[in-house]
Amino acid sequence: MAHQKGVYFIPHNSVWPIVAAVSLFTMLFGAAHWLNDSAGIGPPIFFCGLALVIFMFFGWFGSVIRESVHGNYNGQVDTSFRMGMMWFIFSEVMFFGAFFGALFYARIFSVPWLGGEGHGAFTNYFLWKGYTSSWPTNGPEGIGGAFQIMSPWGIPLINTLILLTSGVTITVAHHALKEGHQTRLLIFQALTVLLGAFFLYMQAHEYIEAYTHFNLTLHSGIYGTTFFMLTGFHGLHVTLGTIMLIVIWFRCKKGHFTKDNHFAFEAVAWYWHFVDVVWLALFLFVYIL
Incomplete structure (x- = not known):
């Protein structure tokens, strides 16, 4: 039933928030035990939680899509969605900022101190004799x-x-949507999906090469830890972004969007551009410098 003009849409009672809380807790609980090799219970709990998260996403986003298609949302709701997406991306910036902060702290402060510089004078003589601070490092x-x-x-x-x-x-796909060119929209959206999938394929190939040929693993000291945490979480975000792009492609094909009403497409585009920017920072600070 379409909303009345000027009336803010209030969703009906929903089980999805509690499902999201339980599934995320289960997944993170399993991940924590997995990382700490706790009696082998981590992997099954993690994948159980992951399955619940996927189920939750299908259910909750399906409800939102149905409400949108049925015309329940007005301008106020659209503004709320935009503000929510902005805050979500800001939280992602802070998430990666923490990992970049760990990388910079290790490179600028910790490693030089261990090598005897600054506040760590004589550390390389009394604590780790002969250790020379250099980057990359796997520790004294x-x-x-x-x-x-x-x-x-x-x-x-x-x-x-x-x-x-x-x-x-x-x-290009976004401009095609705003101009009403359906075929061009679907073609360039599909190309974006293929490029995202190709990126993931190349990153998997890089990880295999790192482990098998370069002995670069998560256990390779602070360098290996920061390398895989930063690139790995970025790869996870590319995976999520690619899934979102696929969902939006099907919604575009079904005609869910118009030239003036397509925030879901814009939200995914914002997220994808964020992923691009994070990778540029990774390429500069992790690979080059």
Whole structure:
């Protein structure tokens, strides 16, 4: 039933918030036990929680899509959605900011101190004799053994070009939507999906190469930890973004959007551009510098 003009839409009672809370807690509880090798219970609990999260996404977003298609939302709701997406992306900026902060702190403060500089004077003589501060490092005790770093001019450069190109294709698709060109919209949206999938394929290939040929793993000291945490979480975000792009492609094909009413498409485009920007920072500070 369509909303009355000027009346803010109030959703009916929903079970999805409690389902989201339970499923996210289950997934993170399993992940914590998995990372700490706790009696082997981590993986099954994690995947159980992940299945619940996927179920929740299908149910909750399905409800929102049905409400939107039925005309329940007005301008006030659209503004709420936009503000919510802005705050969500801001929270993602803070999320990656914490990992970049750990990287910068290790490189600028911790490693030089361990090498005897500044407040860590004589640390390299009394605590870890002979340790020389340099980056990348696997720590004074050589945790994980010797490793090689990934060259920025191979797969990372290719992935940078892939994401930059995907930023162009989704922008072209957005303009096609605003101009009412359905065929062009679907073609460039599909190209964006394919580029996202290709990025993930190349990153998986890079990880296999790092583990099998370069001995670069999560256990390779502070460098290995920050490398895989930053690139891995970014890969997770690319995965989520690609799934979102696929969902939006089907919604575009079904004609859910008009030239003037297509915030769901814009939200996904915002998210994808955010993913692009984060990768540029990763390429610069993790691979090059």
